[in-house]
Amino acid sequence: MTNMQTDLITPADAAATSPLIIAEQVYKSFGSNQVLAGIDFEVAAGEVAVVIGPSGSGKSTFLRCLNALETIDGGRIRVGGSDVGYTYRDNKFYEWNSRDYARFRLGIGMVFQRFNLFSNMNALENVACGPIKVKGVPRKEARERAQALLEMVGLGTHGHKFPNQLSGGQQQRVAIARSLAMEPSVMLFDEPTSGLDPELVDEVLEVMKTLALGGMTMVVVTHEIGFAREVGDSLTFVDGGVVVEKGDPRTVISNPQSPRTRQFLSKVL
């Protein structure tokens, strides 16, 4: 770990006063390929933070770091006041074991570009499985709630279908319901519409908008500038593993300050 600062604020105070997600100077390399080169990023509770950037800019890797699906090489990520991947005590970072990771991820939902629905379960079981197996919710109760969630994403009559019987847009909506079933405090979206046929994008974005309007804290990596403009509270442009520009989505889109942001937006708009 590099660039570490001594934190004098106790975690409890930090949770009360600081943003829900704080990333400071996050570094990450895959072999000799440096993907994240000192990212600073904050998300307040209830904020919809949209992250854009060219492919290979590190935005997806950064999102995966927030959920501890990737470990970081340097810097510090805190979610809800506690460090990700380590327990900070007496000026030392104690590595987490697999149970610590599992407990941490309970509070954070993640939606993947390739949906990743469990192919050995039907839609309803996909949604009910987490509460049953991880939280120990009684089977009947979990299934009723899963059914309600499927209805919320517009798939109430599709619970019996297996992932390969659903369209991409339907699978992604089931995936969102699966994450919501764990009642997360934050939802991370990793290019949720990039793997979809164009005519299926809107049905997924509609569900995401509903969530955003409902007050969910969301970090959304996407190419959908329209979504950012409509429901985003902040827009972050990432390139070369660093944050190039961050601001109000409407301002950044209409009047980008950095030439790199301007160049990128001119290509995707």
Next chain:
Amino acid sequence: MTETPARVLQPDTSNIVRLKHPGRVIVGLLCALALGGFAYTLITNPHISWPDVMHYLVFPKILDGVLVTIWLSLISTVVGLSIGVILAVMKLSSNPLAQTLSNIYIWFFRGTPVLVQLIFWFNLAFLFPTLTLAIPFTAIGYQWDMNTLMTGFNAAMLGLALNLGAYAAETVRAGIQAVDVGQSEAASSIGMTPAQRLRVVVLPQAGRIILPPIGNEFISMLKTTSLVYVVAGHDLMTNASQIYKQNSKIMELLIVVSIWYMVMTVIATYFQNKLEKKFGNVNTPPSPRASWSRAMMQSAQAKRKLAVDTTLGSGGSL
């Protein structure tokens, strides 16, 4: 006066001349001749007593042997597969000690002939005359005599299962690795521990992938059990050999044994195909349990609004 024939293929195929395959006919006839001739010499061979074959086909000792062979194959495959799953998980774990132990096991049991292993287990009493299970520094424990413990059947089961475990480990490992890594990540993202991930998501999917090769292992195992006649495992081959050593009707009994092995293989193949149709194809879903999900739908209608409200209102602090 006839109509001009249409210059298109007739739907009733009346104007199509099929391609002839004279080569197939000739080779087919030659094969039939050769096979027929061989069968004729076998059936009319004065040194084979067909009534004896019929007699021993349903001889009680042979039928007992058939049951033992089936039982032995089933137990060895189930135990071996369990060992294989454990070894595969060890090999794929991030724990270097587990990886090394798994590699050593696989290397050892694939590196020595199963026949040697069978004889080794049967004669374990030479090395360890007694087997003692006890809690150290206490008087609690139990002791067995190795010779009574290592019966032919037990030695056979142990040897075959331990051996199959080593081969199954590689099959299971390949199956686990064939499951998309995104499935594990999704399982992690909803808070599953590595063990839950494996049990709930990865192994059920790997199971469908490894079903055909494991079926193959079982069919192979049915025949491999014949090796246990060297340790008198009371299987089909053991019992047949005991009979022909007394009456010298070697050929008759070998034919009886072959017929039974073929029958068992046919039955096993039938069940393998059925299992594969049910679970094996990853692209067709397993039988959907539509009934309960429909029931859930109806009972959940009332609670729908409440659940939506709580879902959208859950964005608080962690």
